Amino acid sequence: MSSKVIITLCVFFGVMLGLVFFITTGQKPDLASIVYSAQDTNRPKVEANSVFKNLGEISVSDVKKQDFSFKNTGTKPLQILGISSSCGCTTGQLIYKGTTTKPYSMHAQSGFITNIAPGESAIVRLVYRPATMPVYGLVEREVYVTTNDPLNQKLVFSIKAKVR
Secondary structure, three states: OOHHHHHHHHHHHHHHHHHHHHHHOOOOOOOOOOOOOOOOOOOOOEEEOOOEEEEEEEOOOOOEEEEEEEEEOOOOOEEEEEEEEOOOOEEEEEEEOOEEOOOEOOOOOOOOOEEEOOOOEEEEEEEEOHHHOOOOEEEEEEEEEEEOOOOOOEEEEEEEEEEO
C-alpha cells in the first residue's frame, strides 16, 4: 500500500471518529425501566389532580399553555418513560425540580425522561399552537405521559377549545 492511501485512510477514519464523537456528545444512555405488577405493594403510584381543561374560545393565532400536576404517592420511584402528543400542533414538557424538558410532540417523541421520587410532584405542560395546523371550531388535543405505574401506564392530559 502506498503512503498516500494510508494517509487518506487515516484521515477518513479520523474524520469519522470525530463525527461520531460530535454527534453523541451530551447524550445520556437510556436507563432501563423498572417493571412492577399491580399486586406489588411497594411500587410507584401516580395521582393527578386534574387531567382536563376547557380553554374556552381562542384565536387561531393564540399560543395556549396549560400546566397539569401529578404526584408519586407510591413507595418506589415513578419513571417517566416517554412524552408524546395527539397532534403536531400540541407539545408536552415535563417540569421537575426546576428543570424543564424540551417540547415533545407526536413527531418528536421522547424516550426515558426521569425518575419522580416517592412523595414528589411534577408538572406536565401542554402547549397548543392552533396556527401550526389551523383547524377551526371545537378542538380537543392531548399529551400522553408513559410511566412505570402498572395501574396508570399512560396518563392522558387534554384540553378543549373553540378555535376562531
